[in-house]
Amino acid sequence: MDLGVSASALVPASIAVPLAGAALMAGFSRLMPRWARDLSAIAIALATTTMTLILMAASAGRPMIYWFSGWRPSAGMAIGIDYAVGPLGAGMASLAGVLASAALVYCWRYFDSARGRHHALVLIFLAGSVDFCLTGDLFNLFVALELVAVTAFALTGYNAGYPAPLQGAINFAVTNSLGGMTVLMGVGFLYARTGSLNLAQIGQALTGRHADGLVVAAFALLTGGFLVKAAIVPFHFWLPDAYGSAPIPVCVLFAGVMSELGLFAVMRLWVTVFSGLAGGSGPRMRAVLLGFGILTAVVGAVMALAQLHLKRMLAFVTMSHLGIYLIGVGLLTPLGLAGASLLVIGDGLAKSALFLGVGVVQHQRASVSETKLRGRGRGLAVTGGTLVLGALVLADLPPFVSSAGHALLVDAADQAGLPWMETVIALSVIAASGAVLRAAARIWLGWGDTEISRTDPGTADDPGEEAEDRADTPVAERAQGSQEPSGQQRRVPLTMMLPPLALLAIGLGLGLTSGIADHAAAAAAAFSDRAAYAMAVLGTHSGSMPPGGRIVVPVSPVASAGGVLTDLGQVLAALCVAGIALDRRALRFRRALAVGTGWLRRLHSGLVGDQVTWLAAGLALLAALGEWALH
């Protein structure tokens, strides 16, 4: 279909603008003063965000298809590469844009050297994320995965002078490169079978066919590769190492969008490619995805409670959330997908705000260790407030947007006949949020013990914590020559104070937007409509049309009041968790917990050999489960 010239030109512009900006910045950074580099990078990121927001609105009715180089398909056969822009993908892309903008503003006073190459890398990361969300081509999806990965590896190792960031970046690079290779192999299998790289056309070629060994292998390789990116157990071991050692502005991009992109790809592939197989069983696939999701949510939450290193704690919080999102999308219903999408936005904004807040603490106090910072929060009241508010948003504090997402997710689980899922989700959310609140109480209120015996649970195993502490403070970077005033006296730059507050405000604003749940449900329904997708891309489709009509979001006043009560209950419970974690009287209870979860913490050894072994085991498991579900 033809679009208005203006709107259709925005599709390529949404990647061309950040890429061109990155290229010029990489090529001519010598000619630009620091402030010009910062300003233009922020302007480019904001422009990209605006364009993707317009695309989200413009594609709300039906998908916008854009054929690069003008090669439209002939006779149902794709010739070139298309972008299939839907509101869900464009929404993910704009989230990436918002977070990249916030990270770049934050960088203003954060990174000092490397002549602005981080600007180029962040912009390329953004362009890769946009490509990931919009592309309709399987090989192009792989290219986007690689582009995001390469920039992410480099940004993780930014503080290359310290062992921890290098080790984190190496673990990250090894596991994710293996993930990329499995994706490439999967692409090869599907291409050999269907003779196409276009997602819609591959889906059409497989429609009604029975899955044989090749298709199952392709499923396992593609899904497994993207689950590495999504840090789903047992593919997740790289995540704490990478997030724990990456510079703070980079963590924002990682925690908010990067891993979520992996889940997005898994769903895109399921909807457009694998769900049309004959004999494939939806309920079985649901069981597989939910199993991985629950495992990840629980492991992430438990590990988050066990951390004293703030960035590693947030890393495990992120992981727990990824499990919850996988539960949402794994229900394989539009409603679950809608709930997960709102949660991705709401939690992503909150987690990014938390990372930025931790960055302020690190910048001012040169530590990210909860115990070392105990009682040293004085003078950082705004940041303390940011951290507490962010943590409460993680527990779905209404009226932030994550609360709406949580309500949708619970509804979706109920409709799928899995009401107990609500409890699993609530427990993970409470534990993750409680961990952050515990840290805030210790730092700003001075609660808890000063010296923590190694047997106390809250005790984290943070090898190399000492090294990491100062690793990405600008103080360390600037050390040469200048006499830095001691951390206590420096004022927090506004460019570091405001971005986290702005992110939280966006989450609040979205939560107050009326009908946000309906918009999300409509976007998810459009995303899940396999036949409409194929029709829009190829102009033809085979297979049965699903029952038409929009899904209805059950928002009765009673239900939403109940939802608000549940959310408030979660918030209270999270506060209780924080209290118990710091109370002297609960020491024995905590000790028992620590002993009980010791084996889990020992599994997170940070050894790349272990990580690759788990990756291989996960792939084999996924292949077996795929055989069970698809055959």
Add this chain to the structure above:
Amino acid sequence: MSRRVRLMLFAVAAAGLAATLGVGLAGLPSFGAQITDYARMLNEMAPRQRHVTDVVSAITFDYRGIDTLFEEFILLAAVAGISVLLRPLSDEIRQLPRDKAPERSIPPPSPAVWLLAAFLSSLLVLTGLETVTHGTLTPGGGFQGGVILASALYVVYLGTNYVTVERFQPDALLEASDGVGASGYILIGLLGLLAGAHFLSNVVGLGATGSPISGGTIPLLNLVVGAEVAGGFAILASEFLDQTAVIRTRRR
């Protein structure tokens, strides 16, 4: 995990994975048995529609041109990333190695080595330019030619020394080449939009099949990719060379 447990788990997992891959590979069409519909269609269409004799070039720079744009930026990001990782850190300084025996003069490279380097590097420059500019006609193009061009600088280093090769490759020029090449791809893509067609549409005159200037935007894209790749690989070599030759840990 102990080493033993890890090996056992890996053995089990690898066996499962190997079985999966084996089944998958067994499902592939046998070698040379068929080419896919997509490949057949492009083989047939490309020479006619795009006036090229090298179909691969038409695929990478026209039919699937957007993929190549992103691949070019993977290289750009990798080069920028290496530069970030290898930059002189706060506890490092740049310092030319000092001769430990100042009374003994360093013998200059022998004329034979010098002559060979001059000959080889000019040959590499010519071959590189030839490969970049003939992508539409014969296998090759910007990526391959760019690497060959950059390797000319390596030969200069082999035949001379660090100071000389640094004079041949000012960092500003290399970075500019990298940036211009990458942004040039996007500018050529915008030509399509300006002409009222799509991004990366081939809107330049196609020329006669088999002539050096044919294929529309394809040779232009090859040129900018050549500039980007040559600049990028030269930066890579220069960064690694700096790391081994002149970047030293500061003495405390």
